[in-house]
Amino acid sequence: MRHAFGTTFDVDGVYLNTPSIGVPPRPVVDAVSAAVTAWGRAETSAPQFDGAVAAARGAFAQLAGVPESSVALGTTVSGLLGLVAASLPAGSRVLTADREFTSVTFPFAAAGHEVMEVPLDELPERTRAADVVAVSVVASADGALVDLEALRAEVGPDTLVVLDATQSLGWLPADLSWADVVVAGCYKWLLAPRGAAWMALSERLAERVTPVQSGWYAGGWDAIYGLPLRLHPDARRFDLSPVWLAQVGAAVALPWIASLDAATVRDHAVGLANRVRRGLDLPPGESAIVAVRHHGAADRLGVAGVRCAVRGGAARLGFHLHNTEADADAVLEALA
Template sequence: MRVAFGEEFDVPDGYLNTASIGIPSVAAGEAVAGAIAGWRAGAGRAGAFDEPVARARAGFADLVGVGVDRVAIGSAVSALVGLVAAAVPDHARVLVAGGEFTSVTWPFAAQAGRGVEVTEVDLGQVGQRAGDFDLVAVSTVQSADGRLVDLDALRAARASGTRVVLDATQSLGWLDADLSWADAVVAAGYKWLLSPRGVAWMAIRPELAAVPAAAGWYASADRWADVYGLPMTLAPDARALDTSPAWYCHVGAAAALPWLAGLDRAAVHAHCVGLADTFRAGSGMEPAGSAIVSVRREGAGERLAAAGVVSAARAGGARLAFHLYNTEDDVARALDALTAR
């Protein structure tokens, strides 16, 4: 058992794979287990899940720094980004990073039949080139290797008229950065937000068009009254983009997100990046200001696994992720695995 920032975690020693699957706190895990126990006993009631959905939504709003009225719920990043992609004008020019996670890029590429043109450039050029495009869609932190996009350059491009859509899945929960200025910020919950897989959120500005293509009863202005028939009566805010929630996922998220939102953001950032940069220094790499490290060394993944370190193989490297429940002992274990003869 580990204690991190006031919460208990059952995370095993050497677990450095949060960028793939985050480990819930004991409290979040017990909340989900309790809800499932109620389901097994026939005590589950649909209306009872409105409250955890609302708490998780509010937690996401606080993490991004926007009003709760700007947050929509969904099940995955690609589904939420797809609502934005479906609304871009015909022949829109969209800029993405080369090698970007496909949940960010494919929803726009799928609009090619309308003449939407998607251009890939190196991540380091995204900020410089952003002003030449109608919309930029990019991860704040790259999934493959932890590189950070130039947020200041994107914010400047937005001030000049370029729309900016950010996938914060690999940063929200550890990166101390203001994202509230973006047109849309989307994130899945099952990584750094320490929630069950099956829930995602999008903070979206009203002026950024999105098509409620998956609208159903949960997107209604009065969700419990408008479950049958027409006309369509969508909610007046971002809830119009909601899809019906995965109930038990939101129960876990309702425990995790408000807690994360209430932490000292700078302290969490310093802890996670500090561990990652300590590992980088021990591996002969320069500091990078990211909680994700890619080790591109032959046999690295096998060496780490043999030492009980859980990592992920991504883009030709062994990817390590350092979150708030990790410690210097995890760093030492990984370094020992890679330097042992």
């Protein structure tokens, strides 16, 4: 058990796999457990979850720096971006980074658009040749950060910008409000159960998107039977029916994360990552994710009980709220 940032985490051992699955704090676990218990006792009804949906949506908007009215609810990043991809003219040119996470690229490729991959550091200067730029704020594979300031400065007025913040929201404070799309899943750095994702849309893009996935939740309780089509006037018209237990957890996790001092969280996470970088004679970085390419690193970490993932042949380590200097030192000891 660990105490950090005013809460408790039931973490045993060295867990550095937040980029794959985040570890929820005890209040999130308790809220979801209580909801499951109530479900098992037949003590639940659908309207009881509306408050959780609203709380999570509002906290996502706060974290992303966007109006709450611009936020649509989904279940996965790829599902939400599928709506965007389907709204584009046929054969649109979509610029992305090499080795981009496929939940970002596959929806555009599957829709028949021309998806062009370029090195991440070259992406801002290449935006003029694209109709859409779709990229992760922080790369899943190795934690590399896109240069948001350069991207914003270089992108043309007619080019749409799609930012996947799944690997950044929760530890990296950044101005994302200028993008046409800000999308993120909940189960990594946002520490909620898998099954919830949100997407903020700019006004100019929202006007072009057809809510082809809309069901009753996109219209609300007055739209559960019969025609005509009647949907919410704001981005809720793109909502999917929520995964209730995921929303229960998100309604606790996201407001709590949004209440923390974002700079302090970043300094904590990046500071631990840089402690490992220094110990391994790697240059300092600005990411909470460290890709360790030392020979046999993943095997040695596994033997030492350090939980992480392997991406592109490197051991990928992610430092978040529950991690400590002792965790970073355990990595260095295992790789000494």
